[in-house]
Amino acid sequence: MNLLDSLLGIFSSDLAIDLGTANTLVYVKGKGIVLSEPSVVAVRTDNRSKNKVLAVGAEAKNMLGRTPGNIVAIRPMRDGVIADFEVTEAMLSHFIKKVHNNRQKFVRPRIIIAVPSGITQVEKRAVKESAESAGAREVFLLEEPMAAAIGAGLPITEPTCNMVVDIGGGTTEVAVISLAGIVYSRSLRVAGDRIDEAIMQYIKRRYNLLIGERTAEVIKTTIGNAYPETEHIETIEVKGRDLVSGIPKILAIDSEEIRQAISEQIDAIVECVKIALEQTPPELAADIVDRGIVLTGGGALLKNLDKLLKENTGLPITVAEDPLSTVAKGAGMSLDSIEILRQVVIR
Numbered sequence: 001m002n003l004l005d006s007l008l009g010i011f012s013s014d015l016a017i018d019l020g021t022a023n024t025l026v027y028v029k030g031k032g033i034v035l036s037e038p039s040v041v042a043v044r045t046d047n048r049s050k051n052k053v054l055a056v057g058a059e060a061k062n063m064l065g066r067t068p069g070n071i072v073a074i075r076p077m078r079d080g081v082i083a084d085f086e087v088t089e090a091m092l093s094h095f096i097k098k099v100h101n102n103r104q105k106f107v108r109p110r111i112i113i114a115v116p117s118g119i120t121q122v123e124k125r126a127v128k129e130s131a132e133s134a135g136a137r138e139v140f141l142l143e144e145p146m147a148a149a150i151g152a153g154l155p156i157t158e159p160t161c162n163m164v165v166d167i168g169g170g171t172t173e174v175a176v177i178s179l180a181g182i183v184y185s186r187s188l189r190v191a192g193d194r195i196d197e198a199i200m201q202y203i204k205r206r207y208n209l210l211i212g213e214r215t216a217e218v219i220k221t222t223i224g225n226a227y228p229e230t231e232h233i234e235t236i237e238v239k240g241r242d243l244v245s246g247i248p249k250i251l252a253i254d255s256e257e258i259r260q261a262i263s264e265q266i267d268a269i270v271e272c273v274k275i276a277l278e279q280t281p282p283e284l285a286a287d288i289v290d291r292g293i294v295l296t297g298g299g300a301l302l303k304n305l306d307k308l309l310k311e312n313t314g315l316p317i318t319v320a321e322d323p324l325s326t327v328a329k330g331a332g333m334s335l336d337s338i339e340i341l342r343q344v345v346i347r
């Protein structure tokens with residue numbers, strides 16, 4: 001490390017970031033999670049000048065599907081990886097500045113970023129480069145399931161096996177962890193976004209009603225359900241545009257039809273967990289029978305998903321406390337402890 005780096009180190013405040021498809025969370029060393037915002041950026045696209053960032057995070061998410069022609073609300077992360085490099089860099093830079101109260105000129109933090117376990121070297125390099133361009137002095141990567149396991153308080157360094165299922169916006173990550181290493185992992189590009197798309201498609205096909213992705217997400221988080229119910233059927237009023245008349249319309253939709261509409265995506269997640277169990281070495285499988293499976297990520301909040309997984313695997317299922325924050329918390333905990341960090345960072 002040269003003198004300049006040491007001096008910058010004095011001013012720096014290291015960060016851990018869960019750069020998610022749906023949400024980005026930032027953990028500041030010694031302080032905890034200080035920022036949680038949707039991964040959305042609103043950009044003005046004038047022909048004359050370079051694209052101009054108008055809003056980032058919650059403010060930009062409110063604009064999704066509601067922008068005039070020259071403004072676009074972009075989700076720069078898709079399927080857990082960077083889909084738009086420039087916009088991701090602008091978003092990261094905005095969040096880093098925000099947590100450092102706009103003192104970014106003097107602060108070049110070391111950053112640890114949680115990434116999906118299945119990403120390629122090219123995708124890893126894109127994440128590193130975008131964080132470096134956004135002002136990072138040094139970037140470390142950590143696999144999301146490992147971060148989730150640490151954040152859920154699992155004893156990852158012990159020779160016992162832990163199974164974590166992290167269901168985010170873009171990916172579902174299933175991992176078996178023992179002795180601070182990932183023994184088996186599987187990353188499925190089916191998660192919250194695909195469930196939202198299935199809801200949009202269903203309502204379009206069945207009722208000729210066009211709805212936006214934000215409305216689909218509201219339907220999922222309000223009446224979404226993974227397990228068939230005969231009692232307690234809930235309904236929700238849905239507003240959209242009638243495909244035939246072109247006029248705005250309101251409909252009542254119930255939880256059972258939504259359950260059926262998303263069953264293909266839910267089955268894919270259940271299948272992924274079952275394959276992981278089949279591939280786990282027998283000694284470790286025995287531990288999973290005792291310890292069960294921990295669910296994290298926003299998808300873990302889908303009503304009765306734990307019940308469905310329990311029925312399909314026969315294993316105890318626990319939903320992590322505050323599953324939307326588990327990955328960021330775990331990445332932050334590894335930043336706080338050099339011992340953990342040394343064992344879990346990936347190249």
Ligand SMILES: Nc1ncnc2c1ncn2[C@@H]1O[C@H](COP(=O)(O)OP(=O)(O)OP(=O)(O)O)[C@@H](O)[C@H]1O
Nearest residue numbers: 020021022023168169170171192297298299301302
């Ligand atoms: N109550 C709920 N029921 C079902 N899904 C929910 C609920 N609350 C949030 N979600 C979904 O969780 C997803 C976001 O979860 P999370 O923030 O863990 O993902 P992410 O880390 O951004 O994504 P990824 O890990 O794939 O990059 C969204 O698809 C959101 O709709």
